[in-house]
Structures are given as C-alpha cells and as structure tokens.
Amino acid sequence: MKNGSLLRGICFGLVLLINLPLTARGTEPKPKKKKPRNVIFILTDDHRYDYMGFTGKVPWLETPHMDRLAAxxxxxxxxFVTTSLCSPSRASILTGQFSHSHTIIDNQxxxxxxxxYFPENLEKAGYQTGFFGKWHMGDHGDDPQPGFTHWESFPGQGVxxxxxxxxxxxRVSxxxxxxxxDLLTEHxxxxxxxxxxxxxxFLYLSHKAVHAGFQPARRHKGKYKGKKISLPVTYDQTKTGxxxxxxxxxxxxxQRISWHGxxxxxxxxxxxxxxVVDYCETLLGVDESIGTVMDYLKKEGLDESTLVIYMGDNGFSWGEHGLIDKRHFYEESVxxxxxxxxxxxxxGxxxxxxxxxxIDIGPTVLAEAGVKQPENMPGVSFIPILTGDTDAKVRKEIFYEYYWEYDFPMTPTVFGMRNDKYKYIRYHGIWDRNELYDLENDPDEMYNLIADPDKQELIKSMSTAIYDWLEETKGMNIPLKRTIKYRFGDYKHQNEY
Structure with missing residues (x-):
C-alpha cells in the first residue's frame, strides 16, 4: 500500500472511532433520569384480602373492577400490615415506618x-398531590395535612x-x-x-368503606339479601371448648362473648x-369507584402508564377463632x-x-417517581417482584405489633413474626400461652404447636428475631400516649398536664 493510501485509511479509521457511540469506545453514557410516573393509590377500610369476586372466597360476591385490576x-x-388497626396502619403507609417508630400506636x-409523609417528598419533586377521604390518624381532625396540594377530608370515621x-x-356540607x-370518587x-x-x-383516594356499621349505597341495598357465607372451620371451637x-x-x-366476638x-x-351481606353490599360502591377511576384513565390515554395501587388498611375476621373485626395476628386480620x-x-x-x-407503599411510589427514599423508611419497592427481577430484595419474614387499648381491652399487646412456613405470636402483659402455627400444613391456624418439644429451638430463634427487630428499629419501649376516657368511650388526648 502506498503511503498516501495508508494515511487516508488511518484518517478514515479515526473518523469512524470519533463517531462511534460512547459505549463502543468503552465509556458508559450517563443513565437517563427516570421519568416521573403518575400514581393513584386507593385505600379502603377493613377490607380483608380474599373478599373479592375473583378469589372465590364468597361465591356470590361480584367485584368486576377489582377482578379486572387483578387480571x-x-x-x-x-x-400484610404491620399493625391491624386503622390509625397505626395509615400512619405506617404514609411514613413508611413501624408503629413504634411513628408512635401513632392506636386510634387515639x-x-x-x-x-x-411520603407525599411531601413527591410535592417537593414537582408532583400535584391530592388527598380525598378518610384521614383518621392521630387527632382525628379534618384539617389539611402536609404533602397535599389539594385536600378533602372529614373528621374521624366520618359518615x-x-x-x-x-x-x-x-367546610362544605x-x-x-x-x-x-360516590362523592369522594366524583371529586x-x-x-x-x-x-x-x-x-x-399522585392521587390518594381514601374511602370510609367498608368500616362498620356498614351502609351500602341505596342502589346496592338488598342485592345479596338472604345470602350466607360458609363459616370458617374455627368458628365453633371456642364455643365447644x-x-x-x-x-x-x-x-x-x-373474647367470643364481647364487642369483637x-x-x-x-x-x-x-x-x-x-x-356479612351488609359488608359485601357496601363493598360494591368501592368496586364501582375503582371502575370510575379506571374509565377516566382510559379516556385520557393514561391507563397504560399510570401505576394504580388498591389496598386495605387492615384485614377483617368473619368468625375465624370465634372473632370478628381486627387487631389480632391471625391471617384474616393482618x-x-x-x-x-x-x-x-x-x-398482567x-x-x-x-x-x-x-410500609412498602411509600418506597414503591417514591421509586416510580424517581425520588430518593428517606433513610428512616425500612420498606422496599415491590415493583421488582412484579417485573420478575430475580435479583430484587425479597422479604424472608414480616414482623407485627399491636398495643393494648383501654377502650378495647379484650385483645392483649401482641408481637409477632411470620415467614413462609411458620407464624409465632408472643403476648405481653397477660398470663396466657403464646402461639406457633405451621402455615403450610395448617393454614387455618387451628393447631397451636407452642408446646411441641420439637419446635422449641424454632420458637427460641423466632423470639430472638422479634427482639432483634425491635432493638434495631428502636422499639423496645412501648410508646404510651396521654389519653383521658370520657363517657360513652369518647377519648381525647391531653397535652396540658
């Protein structure tokens, strides 16, 4: 090759090299900043995990819009929730913290x-944030709270x-x-x-339904009249001894013969x-609310890109172990x-x-918004679980806490741990036995293995894990709050003493 041809070849090669993408030259390009995603979070009250049409738990229950979300x-x-009670659970959702950390340990x-609250981080990042519905956290008030550019709420449980x-x-009546x-959905x-x-x-739609006393919309009243559920296998055990x-x-x-029995x-x-019929008929309004929101997203061309999350603030027992309502650490409650x-x-x-x-809700929403998760949030985004990321962090266990309430003294203070196979329940301040269940072989939590000789090492390790969790998250002191009981169960906290 002549010198001129050789020189032209070298120059041509340099031109190609200069015009190659950075990755081809061995230097990675800077990662693109994540585009903020629109998010709708719909929260209901006392809706247990399997009372939806597609689960088949209640054969006559119809929830087409929940079914569609699942499909x-x-x-x-x-x-699971960290505490099966309205205010503590709602505080855990908004702060991403355990009850003993945010200290809203009960409804008073x-x-x-x-x-x-994590919406404050979204607002700082340029999000429009709207809250509609039941706040019921801390002082039971309806005043606008930090983190929301638009606010609509009512005091306490509402009507x-x-x-x-x-x-x-x-205030508008x-x-x-x-x-x-219907009103909250419309607004x-x-x-x-x-x-x-x-x-x-970011829309936070927080329904009063399906909290007791259940009142369905007039169009749904009587739809399931005369219907019955199959009573759980543990329904009669406390009655028969x-x-x-x-x-x-x-x-x-x-507790069988009590407010929650x-x-x-x-x-x-x-x-x-x-x-149960009243409960299910009341749930129909919530299902229609989901449909209305989804119809809006589709009309605006946002239904493919918007992250929609539907969740309950705690579970609900309908006769399991002879109980109703929540608070305890049995599956249907938590x-x-x-x-x-x-x-x-x-x-899908x-x-x-x-x-x-x-506690994973806040981290999930923040991750999709491209907002850094605060260090005091122990939860993790669950989106990698849904996208099939095998390297994603997966929970090996969950921890639970509930603190005895003066107004509802039937349920003791509870600390618990659950993994994929076993559940350990440890009570505090009561002379009674603890509980251990093999969830794989006993999903109804019927046979307490707490006295099984072969399970003592397991019990010891789970008990140790609970104390380790409490110590690591600064939960070794019960966060008592000043409250005064008035007539008819009306509580008010006292700060002037």
Whole structure:
C-alpha cells in the first residue's frame, strides 16, 4: 500500500472511532433520569384480602373492577400490615415506618408532630398531590395535612350519608342522601380533570368503606339479601371448648362473648350472615369507584402508564377463632388486598407469592417517581417482584405489633413474626400461652404447636428475631400516649398536664 493510501485509511479509521457511540469506545453514557410516573393509590377500610369476586372466597360476591385490576395487573395474596388497626396502619403507609417508630400506636394517639409523609417528598419533586377521604390518624381532625396540594377530608370515621368535607380549609356540607363513596370518587376524578397536565400527579383516594356499621349505597341495598357465607372451620371451637385441646390462648375464648366476638358482635345480637351481606353490599360502591377511576384513565390515554395501587388498611375476621373485626395476628386480620396495575411496567394476570407490607407503599411510589427514599423508611419497592427481577430484595419474614387499648381491652399487646412456613405470636402483659402455627400444613391456624418439644429451638430463634427487630428499629419501649376516657368511650388526648 502506498503511503498516501495508508494515511487516508488511518484518517478514515479515526473518523469512524470519533463517531462511534460512547459505549463502543468503552465509556458508559450517563443513565437517563427516570421519568416521573403518575400514581393513584386507593385505600379502603377493613377490607380483608380474599373478599373479592375473583378469589372465590364468597361465591356470590361480584367485584368486576377489582377482578379486572387483578387480571390486567397483579394480585399479591401475601400482603400484610404491620399493625391491624386503622390509625397505626395509615400512619405506617404514609411514613413508611413501624408503629413504634411513628408512635401513632392506636386510634387515639396523637401525631407527635415530627413525622414526614411520603407525599411531601413527591410535592417537593414537582408532583400535584391530592388527598380525598378518610384521614383518621392521630387527632382525628379534618384539617389539611402536609404533602397535599389539594385536600378533602372529614373528621374521624366520618359518615356514609350526607357528609361534611373540609375542602382546602373550607367546610362544605352535602345533603339529599349524598353517599360518601360516590362523592369522594366524583371529586377525585374532577380534580384529575382540572389538574395541570404538564405536571405528574399522585392521587390518594381514601374511602370510609367498608368500616362498620356498614351502609351500602341505596342502589346496592338488598342485592345479596338472604345470602350466607360458609363459616370458617374455627368458628365453633371456642364455643365447644375444643380450643383447650388445640392449645389456643384463653383470651381468644373469652373474647367470643364481647364487642369483637361472634356471640355479641358490636354488642348486638345480629346474625353474622346478615352483617356479612351488609359488608359485601357496601363493598360494591368501592368496586364501582375503582371502575370510575379506571374509565377516566382510559379516556385520557393514561391507563397504560399510570401505576394504580388498591389496598386495605387492615384485614377483617368473619368468625375465624370465634372473632370478628381486627387487631389480632391471625391471617384474616393482618392480610390485606393488594392489587397493582401498570401495563407499561409489567404484564398482567400475575399473583406473586412474595410477602410485602404496608410500609412498602411509600418506597414503591417514591421509586416510580424517581425520588430518593428517606433513610428512616425500612420498606422496599415491590415493583421488582412484579417485573420478575430475580435479583430484587425479597422479604424472608414480616414482623407485627399491636398495643393494648383501654377502650378495647379484650385483645392483649401482641408481637409477632411470620415467614413462609411458620407464624409465632408472643403476648405481653397477660398470663396466657403464646402461639406457633405451621402455615403450610395448617393454614387455618387451628393447631397451636407452642408446646411441641420439637419446635422449641424454632420458637427460641423466632423470639430472638422479634427482639432483634425491635432493638434495631428502636422499639423496645412501648410508646404510651396521654389519653383521658370520657363517657360513652369518647377519648381525647391531653397535652396540658
């Protein structure tokens, strides 16, 4: 080759090298900043994990919009709360912390004033954030809270019909049989319609339903009249005395004839099947609410890219172990429905078995918003579980806590741990036996193995794990709060003493 040709070849090669992408030259390009994702979080009250049409638990229950979320998205059957009670669970969702960390340990404990709610991080990142519905956390008030650019709420538990809403500081009353589930949904969609289309949004739609006393929308009243559920296998055990052979705690048997027991439900003598019917009919309004929100997203062309999360704030017992309501660490009380949909992220129709908790909601939303997770949030995003990321962090166990309440003294203080096979329940401040269940072979938690000689090392290791968890998360001191009991069970916290 002549010198001129050789020189031209070298120059041509240099030109090609200069024009190659950075990756081809051995230097990685800077990762693109994650585009903020729109997120809708829908929360319900006291909705247990399997009371949805597609689960088949209640054959006559119809929830087409929840079914659609599961079919087009994901149903996580092993979703748990850290405390099965309204205010502590809601605080854990908003702060990403355990009850002993945020210290809202019951429905009366006030907000300590030093908490940061994860929507505050979204708002700082440029999100429009709207809250609609039940706050019921700390002081039971309805005043606008940090982290929300738009606010609509009501005090305490609220009412099913003719509510008064605090809308950005102004109270508006509604009449003419206005139904709370419909009203909140209508206002939430109206806010979405009027939002700034140039900014990402986070909608927190927090329903009163399906909290007792159950009141369905008028259009749903009577739909399931006369229907019955199959009573759980543990329904009669405390009544017959067989619980002694099964080694259940005495407090479980004693609670059967109480506010939270099947023989004196809410101090009433109603039939359990009638109450379940009211519960299921009330749930129909929530299902329609989901449908209305999803229809809006589809109309706007946002249904593929928006992350929609549906969840309950705690589970609910309907006769298991002779109990109703929540608070205890049995499966039906601590498990909650968790439906997630975002076709842009993952394919639908999946039901991953991995365990997740309510403290994972904040980290999940922040991750999809491209916002850094605060260090005081121990939870993790569950999106990698849905996308099939085999390297994702997976929970090996969950921990549980519930603190005895003066107004509901039937349930003792509970600390617990659950993994894929065993559940250990440890009681505090009560002279009674603890519990251990083999969930693989005994999913109904019927046979307490606490006295099994072959299980003592397991019990010791799980007990140690609970104490390790409490120590690592600064939970070794019960966070007592000042409360005063007034007549008729009315509590108010006292700060002036």
């Amino acid at each position: 087009e998205g994901a149903y996580l059957p092993n979703a 404990a006030p907000d300590p004033g030093n908490l940061t 099913y019909y003719n509510p008064t809403l605090n809308i950005n500081g102004k 509604y009449k003419d049989s206005t139904y709370i589930t 939430a969609v109206d806010w979405l319609e009027k939002r700034d289309k140039k900014k990402p949004f 067989k619980y002694r052979d099964l080694k259940w705690p005495q407090w479980v048997a004693d 099947v023989d004196y439900m809410y101090h009433d003598n109603r039939d359990i099947h009638e109450m 498990k909650v429905p968790l439906l997630v949909r975002c076709p842009e992220l993952f394919e 129709g999946i039901s991953p078995a991995q365990m997740v908790q309510n």
